[in-house]
Every structure is written in C-alpha cells, then in structure tokens.
Amino acid sequence: MQTLKITDIETEIVQVNHRGNWLFVKVHADNGTIGVGEASHGRDDDRVQHIIDTVKPALVGWNPFQLEAFRQRFYRDTESHTYHTALSGIEQAMWDLAGKALDVPSYQLLGGKCREKIRLYANINRATVDRSPSGFANNAERAVAEGFTAIKCAPFDDVSVANISRGSLTPAICLGIDRIRTIRAAIGGDIDLMVDCHSRFNPGIIIQVAKELEDLHLFWIEDAVSLDNLDAFAHISRLHWDPDCNR
Structure with missing residues (x-):
C-alpha cells in the first residue's frame, strides 16, 4: 500500500446563481498532491463545510488509499443528506488522490472505463x-x-x-x-x-x-x-x- 498521508482538507465555493453554488473539497497529501471532490447540493453549504471541518482532525494523517476503512468509520445510515454530501465530497477527493499517486485515472481504480466518450446534455x-x-x-x-x-x-x-x-x-x-x-x-x-x-x-x-x-x-x-x-x-x-x- 502507498504510504500517503492527508495533511489538510479545505473547501471552496464557486458562485453560480440564485439557485445555488458549487462546493468543492480539496484534500491535501504530504507529497504535495491535491485531490478534488464535489459536495454541492447538500441543502446547506454552511452545514456541509461545518461537517467537513468537524471530521478533518480525524483524517489528518489518514492514508487516502484506505477508502473502505473511511466508509466503515464515517458513513452512517442514520445521518442526513447534508452529512453524506459532505462525506461523498471527501471520498471523491481521496479517489482522486489515489489515482494521482499511482499515475492512473481514477476510473481505472474502479474497474476501468466502459466507453471511449460520454455524450453531454x-x-x-x-x-x-x-x-x-x-x-x-x-x-x-x-x-x-x-x-x-x-x-x-x-x-x-x-x-x-x-x-x-x-x-x-x-x-x-x-x-x-x-x-x-x-x-x-x-x-x-x-x-x-x-x-x-x-x-x-x-x-x-x-x-x-x-x-x-x-x-x-x-x-x-x-x-x-x-x-x-x-x-x-x-x-x-x-x-x-x-x-x-x-x-
């Protein structure tokens, strides 16, 4: 297993319009790499940021390759949509970090791509x-x-x-x-x-x-x-x- 450690987690809000914004999660690793995830539409951006700040101390020093351990420790069926939006943004950023550490796209870690291109709407x-x-x-x-x-x-x-x-x-x-x-x-x-x-x-x-x-x-x-x-x-x-x- 790669010996990568999380050193910091921060959030960034990108203003869109009156109907809501985009909220991104940046997870920093000790090798200088930054993984990016998205935690938008959690119904309360301030609450999403608060949840991320709350769990951050427990994740500093965490190996982002330990994704299943992360899920078992932090995901809870009884928690709210807002809570799981925050956690999903962190997890996405951890997948991004793992892919960057191995120099492969994140989709390769999830079983490989199924198509060469994706149609946009x-x-x-x-x-x-x-x-x-x-x-x-x-x-x-x-x-x-x-x-x-x-x-x-x-x-x-x-x-x-x-x-x-x-x-x-x-x-x-x-x-x-x-x-x-x-x-x-x-x-x-x-x-x-x-x-x-x-x-x-x-x-x-x-x-x-x-x-x-x-x-x-x-x-x-x-x-x-x-x-x-x-x-x-x-x-x-x-x-x-x-x-x-x-x-």
Missing part, C-alpha cells in the same frame, strides 16, 4: 431565471446554438403534494407540460429532450402526464416518484410501456 434548469414556458424555451434554444444535441429541464418544480393529491392535472402540472411543449417547439424534433421531475409525482399522476407528452417523444422522464419506492417505479413502467397491460 445541457441541463437548463438552474440557468432559467424566467420560469415561463418561453423562458425555458429561450435557454433551450441557446444551448442548441452552442452545439448541444440533448436538453434536460425540470419543469415541474412548482408541483407540490397538494397538487398530486387531487388526482388530476392541476394548473401547476399543466404549466410544466406547457413548458415542455414550448421547449420542443423551439428546438425541433431532432434534439433529444429529457424531463427531470424531482420526485414530484405519484404513479397515477405521472402516467397521466406521460400520456399528455407522448407525442413529444421525450428521451426520458427522470425521478418521477420517490427514489426509494421501487414498487412505484415498476408499476409506472408496466402500465405505461406494456401495450398488453390493462390500463
């Missing part, structure tokens, strides 16, 4: 300050002009539990549908369009929404229901995609 959600359908469409058009062939949006962020409990397409849901239709009209049919729902729906409502959008040929509908409800995902997939299933 433009996620326009955070950049869209004007949340009207035309505001979404304008940003989508701008991304296509910059060369992107796939666009992702999150048009249902106004939808709440109260909306989906009614069992029908409420104004907030219809606004999201209008946003998607306006984007598709602006970018044309040759650009792939993806929709992120941020777990806003239940199975019954997302099936209705999917039927409303069927003619737009979406590339995917992402995160429609709670991520830990696998039965709901299976139910949605069976009802929407199986032509022989009794709807």
Whole structure:
C-alpha cells in the first residue's frame, strides 16, 4: 500500500446563481498532491463545510488509499443528506488522490472505463431565471446554438403534494407540460429532450402526464416518484410501456 498521508482538507465555493453554488473539497497529501471532490447540493453549504471541518482532525494523517476503512468509520445510515454530501465530497477527493499517486485515472481504480466518450446534455434548469414556458424555451434554444444535441429541464418544480393529491392535472402540472411543449417547439424534433421531475409525482399522476407528452417523444422522464419506492417505479413502467397491460 502507498504510504500517503492527508495533511489538510479545505473547501471552496464557486458562485453560480440564485439557485445555488458549487462546493468543492480539496484534500491535501504530504507529497504535495491535491485531490478534488464535489459536495454541492447538500441543502446547506454552511452545514456541509461545518461537517467537513468537524471530521478533518480525524483524517489528518489518514492514508487516502484506505477508502473502505473511511466508509466503515464515517458513513452512517442514520445521518442526513447534508452529512453524506459532505462525506461523498471527501471520498471523491481521496479517489482522486489515489489515482494521482499511482499515475492512473481514477476510473481505472474502479474497474476501468466502459466507453471511449460520454455524450453531454445541457441541463437548463438552474440557468432559467424566467420560469415561463418561453423562458425555458429561450435557454433551450441557446444551448442548441452552442452545439448541444440533448436538453434536460425540470419543469415541474412548482408541483407540490397538494397538487398530486387531487388526482388530476392541476394548473401547476399543466404549466410544466406547457413548458415542455414550448421547449420542443423551439428546438425541433431532432434534439433529444429529457424531463427531470424531482420526485414530484405519484404513479397515477405521472402516467397521466406521460400520456399528455407522448407525442413529444421525450428521451426520458427522470425521478418521477420517490427514489426509494421501487414498487412505484415498476408499476409506472408496466402500465405505461406494456401495450398488453390493462390500463
């Protein structure tokens, strides 16, 4: 095992816009190498930084190659999303340090790469300050002009539990549908369009929404229901995609 030791851990926030910032973690090693990880979207950047500062004394002198020991000591199922965001940023930086110490890409330590290149899409959600359908469409058009062939949006962020409990397409849901239709009209049919729902729906409502959008040929509908409800995902997939299933 490499005899590398952590000497310091620091964070850096990069300002993005009113919807949030990027938070990076820098783990320093005694050979001068710096590993970089990301701990953004932890719901509270100040809290993420506090957690990192709290665990740092225990990690000074730690060998970044001891990744499994790090997980066993610090990861806890009972802790919050914010806590695990902080820990994941540190772990990413440790993988980066290990790869740099061995002079190989980090993906090589994780079993090797599966493809030669990765297609990029433009996620326009955070950049869209004007949340009207035309505001979404304008940003989508701008991304296509910059060369992107796939666009992702999150048009249902106004939808709440109260909306989906009614069992029908409420104004907030219809606004999201209008946003998607306006984007598709602006970018044309040759650009792939993806929709992120941020777990806003239940199975019954997302099936209705999917039927409303069927003619737009979406590339995917992402995160429609709670991520830990696998039965709901299976139910949605069976009802929407199986032509022989009794709807």
